[in-house]
Every structure is written in C-alpha cells, then in structure tokens.
Amino acid sequence: MRGGGGGRGGGGRVSSGDISAQKAANAEAPRIPNLLSRIGELFRPYRGQLIVTIALVLVSAGISVIPPLLTQQAFDRGLFPPGGARPDVPVLLALVGTMVLLWLASAGIGVGQTYLTARVGNSVMGELRIRLFSHLQAMELGFFTRTKTGVIQSRLQNDVGGVAGVLSNTISSVVGNTVTVIAAFVAMLVLSWQMTIVAVVLLPVLVIAQRRVGQVRARIATKTQESLSEMTAITQETLSVSGILLAKSFNQQNAEIGRYEAENRNQISLQIRQQMSGQWFFAIVSVFLSVIPAVIYLVAAWLIFHDVPVSAGTIVAFTTVQARLLFPLMGLLRVALDLQTSQALFARIFEYLDLVPRIADAPDARPVRSRELGRVRFDEVVFRYPDAPPDSPATLKGISFEIEPGQYAAFVGPSGAGKTTVSYLVPRLHDVSSGAVLFAEDDVRELRHESLIGAIGIVSQETYLFHATIAENLRYAKPGASDDELIAAAKSANIHDTIVSFPDGYDTVVGERGYRLSGGEKQRVAIARVLLKDPAVLILDEATSALDTVSERLVQRALDRAARGRTTIAIAHRLSTVVAADVIFVVEAGRIVERGTHAELLRNDGVYSKLFAEQLAAAAIPEFGD
The missing domain is CATH 1.20.1560.10 (ABC transporter type 1, transmembrane domain)
Incomplete structure (x- = not known):
C-alpha cells in the first residue's frame, strides 16, 4: 500500500457522497469549549x-x-x-x-x-x-x-x-x-x-x-x-x-x-x-x-x-x-x-x-548519535494506517531486518506489498503500530525529529520542485550553499552540463512543480539537492520507475554516485536497477519473504527469481512494428 493514497490536490477526487457527508458534518460550526x-x-x-x-x-x-x-x-x-x-x-x-x-x-x-x-x-x-x-x-x-x-x-x-x-x-x-x-x-x-x-x-x-x-x-x-x-x-x-x-x-x-x-x-x-x-x-x-x-x-x-x-x-x-x-x-x-x-x-x-499531531518529539527526545550513524534496524515492526478500518489487514506484518552503515539495501516486490511504507517509517513520517524502528541504535520515537530528518535524504518518484530558479530549488536543502557547492552537487548528479546549456543557467525558472524540465532533468536536480544536504542515509523511492530508458540510465548513474559512502535504501520497481545492491529484501503482502544478494536470490528460484524473469521477458519483447 502506498503512503496513504496521494492523488490530485493532496487528497484525490472525492465522490459526491463524500462531499455530501462532509457538508452534512459541517452544517454547523464545531463546538469549541471556552471559545x-x-x-x-x-x-x-x-x-x-x-x-x-x-x-x-x-x-x-x-x-x-x-x-x-x-x-x-x-x-x-x-x-x-x-x-x-x-x-x-x-x-x-x-x-x-x-x-x-x-x-x-x-x-x-x-x-x-x-x-x-x-x-x-x-x-x-x-x-x-x-x-x-x-x-x-x-x-x-x-x-x-x-x-x-x-x-x-x-x-x-x-x-x-x-x-x-x-x-x-x-x-x-x-x-x-x-x-x-x-x-x-x-x-x-x-x-x-x-x-x-x-x-x-x-x-x-x-x-x-x-x-x-x-x-x-x-x-x-x-x-x-x-x-x-x-x-x-x-x-x-x-x-x-x-x-x-x-x-x-x-x-x-x-x-x-x-x-x-x-x-x-x-x-x-x-x-x-x-x-x-x-x-x-x-x-x-x-x-x-x-x-x-x-x-x-x-x-x-x-x-x-x-x-x-x-x-x-x-x-x-x-x-x-x-x-x-x-x-x-x-x-x-x-x-x-x-x-x-x-x-x-x-x-x-x-x-x-486543536488537532494533536500524531507524531511529535518526546519530552526527553535526543539528537541522533554519530557513533552508529547509518545503521537502520526494524524489530518486529507492524504497521497499520491510522485511518484504516479496524478489521483491515496490517500493511506491514512483523518485519525485521538490519542494514549496516554504508550498505546498499533494496526492497522489491509486487505493487502494494508495503515497500514504500518501509521507507516512510525510517524518517518517522509514520509511526509503527507495534515493534520498533531503530536509527543509529536508537528508537526513532526517542530522537528529535529535526535531527532524524537532518540525517536522511529522500529522492521520490514524484519529484517536487518549487516555481523558482534551479539555484533556489537546490538551496532549499542548504540555504547558505555557495555557487561552487551548487555546481559540485550538480556535477555529481550529472545535471550541470544541462543546466549551463539553458540561457539563464542556474537562474532558470523551472515552473510549477518543475514542468519546464523533463522527467530525467527534474530527478537529477532532486538528486543534486539531496547531495547538497549530504545525508548519512539516502532513501530512493522508485526514483527511476517513471523515466524512459535514456533518462533512467542518466539518473541511475547519478544515483549510484550519490549512494557512495552512505547507507542507501532503495525502493525498486525495476529490478535491473538494484542488481548490484549489497542486500535485497523481497516484500510480499507486508512480510519479508526473501533476502540476499541478486545472485543468491536467483539461485533460490523463489519470488525474486520469478519477478526478475518476468521483467527480463517483458524487456525482451520487441515493440510493435520493430
């Protein structure tokens, strides 16, 4: 299940029945004590x-x-x-x-x-x-x-x-x-x-x-x-x-x-x-x-x-x-x-x-420790979305794993298996229903959220850029970054040459949500933005799944460069992008059913092997007219 169901306008198109129910519920002002x-x-x-x-x-x-x-x-x-x-x-x-x-x-x-x-x-x-x-x-x-x-x-x-x-x-x-x-x-x-x-x-x-x-x-x-x-x-x-x-x-x-x-x-x-x-x-x-x-x-x-x-x-x-x-x-x-x-x-x-945030710092919350920075561990984690029906099955069902500092870990599996939910729990965008998520050997619920987010960089499939210049979008990660730092991050993300080819260079206005850039260009700007932040842990949430083959190749090279020297958690749809991962976790119906390297999982002839064979066969089918 994806993170709560996105959609247009932050909540998707609502049915007429939902609108009627909303209007009926709001026919009169809410009752506020001591107003x-x-x-x-x-x-x-x-x-x-x-x-x-x-x-x-x-x-x-x-x-x-x-x-x-x-x-x-x-x-x-x-x-x-x-x-x-x-x-x-x-x-x-x-x-x-x-x-x-x-x-x-x-x-x-x-x-x-x-x-x-x-x-x-x-x-x-x-x-x-x-x-x-x-x-x-x-x-x-x-x-x-x-x-x-x-x-x-x-x-x-x-x-x-x-x-x-x-x-x-x-x-x-x-x-x-x-x-x-x-x-x-x-x-x-x-x-x-x-x-x-x-x-x-x-x-x-x-x-x-x-x-x-x-x-x-x-x-x-x-x-x-x-x-x-x-x-x-x-x-x-x-x-x-x-x-x-x-x-x-x-x-x-x-x-x-x-x-x-x-x-x-x-x-x-x-x-x-x-x-x-x-x-x-x-x-x-x-x-x-x-x-x-x-x-x-x-x-x-x-x-x-x-x-x-x-x-x-x-x-x-x-x-x-x-x-x-x-x-x-x-x-x-x-x-x-x-x-x-x-x-x-x-x-x-x-x-x-009067709404109380479900996720807030504990009174004694502490900053992230540098001693085990980059280590991520899930301990019997069960997760159910707070607004899900009580009798609905949990999205994650008691999963456990550990990722070592500097390790490249990939999560693969069928759509709706719970892969993206795993990536949301690490930076504590959601809280577990039971079990624990540990970051640098500390329960994320005991850490200051600002410190936790400061140690994590996220590149998602749906890249969001502000209606501003490329430089301003990059500096969102580091407001005081110098021009040299911007250029270094852009070069690492394979986007510098493209930026300088624009008439206004780094002062190019990208338009709302970056629509003046191609999908691959937007993704590489987003990668440069994350590199400017220089996080200890990098989360890649299907960062190349919506791109064409050429753009994917350029973005993948930028991602490989960005992953060097840091813990990387990749949520992957295309298995070809994670064959070099140190460990691959196969998620199915909210559980980890297989784990190992690409070669080990192919030898096991299990879920991963079948998924890889299906994608390999689909890629080999020529397009109509070829």
Whole structure:
C-alpha cells in the first residue's frame, strides 16, 4: 500500500457522497469549549495598546454627547434668552466655538483610535495565521493524505481573513458605541425622563430579535466557509499544471467548469442569504428609531398640555441626542451579529489548532548519535494506517531486518506489498503500530525529529520542485550553499552540463512543480539537492520507475554516485536497477519473504527469481512494428 493514497490536490477526487457527508458534518460550526475566552487570549499580548484604545474611545464617546447638551444652551440662552430679549451673541459664539473645538478633538482622537485598532486587529490576525500555518507544518503526513489541499488553504485564507474585520473593529465599536449609548441615555434622562421612557420602551424586544438573527447568520456563515473551501479545492485541483493536463487529456474542461459553476451558484446563494439575513430586522429598527422624533414631538405637546415645563431647547436637544443614539445602537446590534457570525469562523480555526499531531518529539527526545550513524534496524515492526478500518489487514506484518552503515539495501516486490511504507517509517513520517524502528541504535520515537530528518535524504518518484530558479530549488536543502557547492552537487548528479546549456543557467525558472524540465532533468536536480544536504542515509523511492530508458540510465548513474559512502535504501520497481545492491529484501503482502544478494536470490528460484524473469521477458519483447 502506498503512503496513504496521494492523488490530485493532496487528497484525490472525492465522490459526491463524500462531499455530501462532509457538508452534512459541517452544517454547523464545531463546538469549541471556552471559545470566547480563547478569542480573548489572542488579544492578551496587546493589553497596553488596548487600554490606550479604550481610553481614547471613552474620551471620544464622552465628547460626542456634549454638543447636543450645548445645543440646548444655544437655544435657551443664546438664540432665545429668558425674557424674550434679542439673541445673546457672545454666549452663542462661546457655545458654538466650544462645539467646534469638541468636534475637532473628537476627529483627532478618532484617527488615533482607528490606527491603534487597525494595528492590533491586523497583528492578531497575522499571528493567528502564522500560528495556524506553523501548527499545520507540525501535522503528520497522514493528515495531508486524507485532507484536500484546497480545504487547508481555505482555513488559512478565507476563515482567518473572514475574522479580520471583526478583530480590527470590535473593541473600538463595542466600547465606543456602548459608552455613546449610555452617555446619550443619561443625557436623555437629564433632559426629560418622560420622553426617555417612550424612546427606549421597545429596545429589549430589539435585543431579543437580534440574538435570533445572529444565530441564523452564524449557521449560514459556516456553510458559506465550507462552500469557499470546496471552491478553493476545485481551483487548486483543476488549475494546477497537473489538473489542466488531466482535464485536457480527457477533454473534461466543460465538466470541470460545470463543477466550479455548481459550487459557485451555491456560494452566491449563501452570500445572498448571509447578506439578507437580518436586513428586515435592521429595516424595522431603522424605521422605529427614525419615527421616535415625531413621537417625541407628540409627547412634548402632551407634557406641555399637562403643565410639565418643556422648553424648545429641551425638545431640540432631546431629538438630537436621540438621533445620536440611533447610529451607535445600530452599530452595537451589527457588531453583535458580526461577533456571532465570527464565532463560527473562529471555531473552524480553533478546530484545526486543536488537532494533536500524531507524531511529535518526546519530552526527553535526543539528537541522533554519530557513533552508529547509518545503521537502520526494524524489530518486529507492524504497521497499520491510522485511518484504516479496524478489521483491515496490517500493511506491514512483523518485519525485521538490519542494514549496516554504508550498505546498499533494496526492497522489491509486487505493487502494494508495503515497500514504500518501509521507507516512510525510517524518517518517522509514520509511526509503527507495534515493534520498533531503530536509527543509529536508537528508537526513532526517542530522537528529535529535526535531527532524524537532518540525517536522511529522500529522492521520490514524484519529484517536487518549487516555481523558482534551479539555484533556489537546490538551496532549499542548504540555504547558505555557495555557487561552487551548487555546481559540485550538480556535477555529481550529472545535471550541470544541462543546466549551463539553458540561457539563464542556474537562474532558470523551472515552473510549477518543475514542468519546464523533463522527467530525467527534474530527478537529477532532486538528486543534486539531496547531495547538497549530504545525508548519512539516502532513501530512493522508485526514483527511476517513471523515466524512459535514456533518462533512467542518466539518473541511475547519478544515483549510484550519490549512494557512495552512505547507507542507501532503495525502493525498486525495476529490478535491473538494484542488481548490484549489497542486500535485497523481497516484500510480499507486508512480510519479508526473501533476502540476499541478486545472485543468491536467483539461485533460490523463489519470488525474486520469478519477478526478475518476468521483467527480463517483458524487456525482451520487441515493440510493435520493430
């Protein structure tokens, strides 16, 4: 069995039944304990800036309710002073000047407050993204073989990006609007408690309605993010070089367009539902708050008829304060809805952050010892993939062997026998189910993973090169490597002459996954990259099986040179490439059924002898037309 089943997009094409099951499982946000307190913890490193922000918000909110009170004084003392006298211009100028100064101060404070909130919000968002990316880097290989790459990308981009606005605006909006609402309410009470009762009598009903709307929006937000994940996965699968090549090869461009269109229609529907959810609620709230001034005029008339002293300035000031109550109150209700919606996104982010890597360093893990460096031993190793059904047979069934330092060991056998799994267990990309894998006489579970990987180089059948220059791809193994070191590694890998024949030489951009290079060229660049690392143990996972005869010969010479002086573990499909191995292990159905040199295994007339004879006969059959 291959390592968990690769495939396009990191998880292969998923059936419609799998997609339906995934969507059903994610119809609502995952339940995360203490979610609000964990969100609050994200802001802990920015306590100082938050305190300053809150102080600025409090000052700004306090200032915002003073001008309406000065408006009352402007009417009652400046424009219409007691006794029916002419307007008191000096008093009016003083009041108007004070209001202008307050508005200027409020504007300046608002700029500073916006800068601080934007800085804190975006810093928290950036750290959250890095934290999630770092955590995903620590996940075991199996996580990525069973999860679509596009889904992972969506968590990093769409989910974290979706909470950006909330992180940036929540503190200032909640604190500022709350203070403004409270201050406006107090000012209204000071002006007229009777009119205040009329103005706020229905507010509790609005708060209850807002909570119901928020719950609906949170559920829609979760479904929207799942749809975005699926769209990202489709894009990643179909617009990669491999995806485009596959679609064109089978003339399936229209099918891929149809798949994207279907999910896009779902996304449009969800976006409309999310934007429309609560719109009637806010429309009713807006109408209610807009009608209040007219109602206040009627209440004021009623009070005057009942000999309650209400001046014109009081009515103007009250309606002004009530109008200033409208926008903060609407803002608070919207923020409350946004918070309920963002909780669904935070829950999806924390769901990934709460994943525990199955492979992690032990607390007392130690570095690889140099004393027995290169020695590899399997001791009664049993391995079953973690996501395999409980009643399924193990991939490896109690295999034991030892490879001496500097020895060239090959693993051969039928497809699905478990050969590649052996190569994954040495660098601890998977953990054994039972038994032990020993590296330099230490159980790999007791070693620091970074140190273990540092001593191992891997060349796989599916070479991965970044969309960068050849030099940058080589330096991935050794960032500080000099040009001379690059050239030496490339010469050892039989690729230097090819590189310098390109117009840009080592600065040639290889394209996504190295598609501008041939298969043999990519493999030799990968070998040069491993040689630059200079590992003690070299793992070759069917490194030539996908190449033509000429390319295989060039790559094989590079591999032979790379294997000199180091322990080499070769997973081979073509037996002709390992006839010179010091020891050959024949794997069948998860067990080692034969071991020995090429000559010894041929004399045994067993599984290896039959496989070799079959490949020899297949190679001797001439192609049609020869």
